[in-house]
Every structure is written in structure tokens, then in C-alpha cells.
Amino acid sequence: MFRKVKKRHSSSSSQSSEISTKSKSVDSSLGGLSRSSTVASLDTDSTKSSAGNSATETCAEFRVKYVGAIEKLHFDMSKTLQEPLDLINYIDATQQDGKLPFVPGDEEMILGVSKYGVKVASLDQCDVLHRHPLYLIVRMLCYDDGLGAGKNLLVLETTDAKQQECSIWVYQCSSAEHAQAICKVLSASFDCALTSDKS
DSSP, X not given: XXXXXXXXXOOOOOOOOOOEEEEEEEEEEETTEEEEEEEEEOOTTOOOOOTTOGGGGEEXXXXXXXXXXXXXXXXXXXXXXXXXXXXXXXXXXXXXXXXXXXXXXXXXXXXXXXXXXXXXEETTSSSEEEEEEGGGEEEEEEEEOSSXXXXXXEEEEEEOTTSSEEEEEEEEESSHHHHHHHHHHHHHHHHHHHHHHHO
């Protein structure tokens, strides 16, 4: 599902990171259907960490498909989408308005998570499609896409350096476990960044 690529240094210390998961009923407004979704929400204010975490020195890579993005929203919009269910409903409404596709293209991409943030590149890694620095990531969550194939959507909410705008990036993962693994690795990256800031 993913592979770890060693970077500059190695460390023997490890850390367990937690993500909160809860089952919610989400109204998809697709012909009155409702779907049950597992939401994994990343808490960027987490302070649980251990020094010398190996995640600071590695990059975990995952195969995903790019669904689309809702870019350059006013930053106040981020405040109205604080609850995972609000963000999911907003994405659903955007898809129904035709501003975001329900299904991604066929091309798989590599989503890499490291202590620097998230990088999305082509499979051969010659073309970098998106780069999301860790300090600009507001939130990441995952949920069932509701289309019945067991796929999950991974949502990455980012802001700009001045916190005037926010963007929502949507990727498709092959399963809930796949999406939650990405959230877990990103959570560990945040923990490492917070630890190094305190030292």
C-alpha cells in the first residue's frame, strides 16, 4: 500500500500516533440517499510526540487519484467548515453543482508525506503536481465517497501564508485503511514538527 523511503538520517525511535475516527451518517443529497461514513480527522494542535521520531527522517509514499480542488476560498469559509460533517457536505454540494467531479481521472499519482509536508507527483515522479508545506495544512480528513465501491476520499485543507485564502484538495484512496494510513503518517509529521519547535 505504501513504502517508506529513507532520507538523510536514520533514527531507531518510533511513535504511535492517533487519529480519531467516528461513524457519521452523511446526507449525500444524491436522490435522497444517505451514507454512513467513517471520518478520520487530523488534529493539528496535537502535542503528543516523542523525540527522535523516525517519521522526521522518512517519506511515506501512497498511490492516490486526484479528484479536484476548490481553490482560493475566503479564509472565513474555513471557519464555517470546522466540523468534518460541514466540510463533507460542502464538498458534496460542490460536486452536485458540477464544480468538482464525483470520480477522479484514471491516472494514479504518488502522494508523499514527510516532515516538510505533502507532495503529489506523477508515478515516475518527474512531474510535481501539488506541493503542500506542512505549516500551511489546516486539516486532513477521509471519508467513504458514497459511490458503493469502497473508495475513500482524502481531503486536504490548506491556507496561504497570510491566512487570507483557503483551498480544499480532494484525492481518492483505494480503501478506508489506505486513507487512514495517510492521515496517521501526516499526524506523526505534525507531532515531529511540534516537538522540534519546542526544543
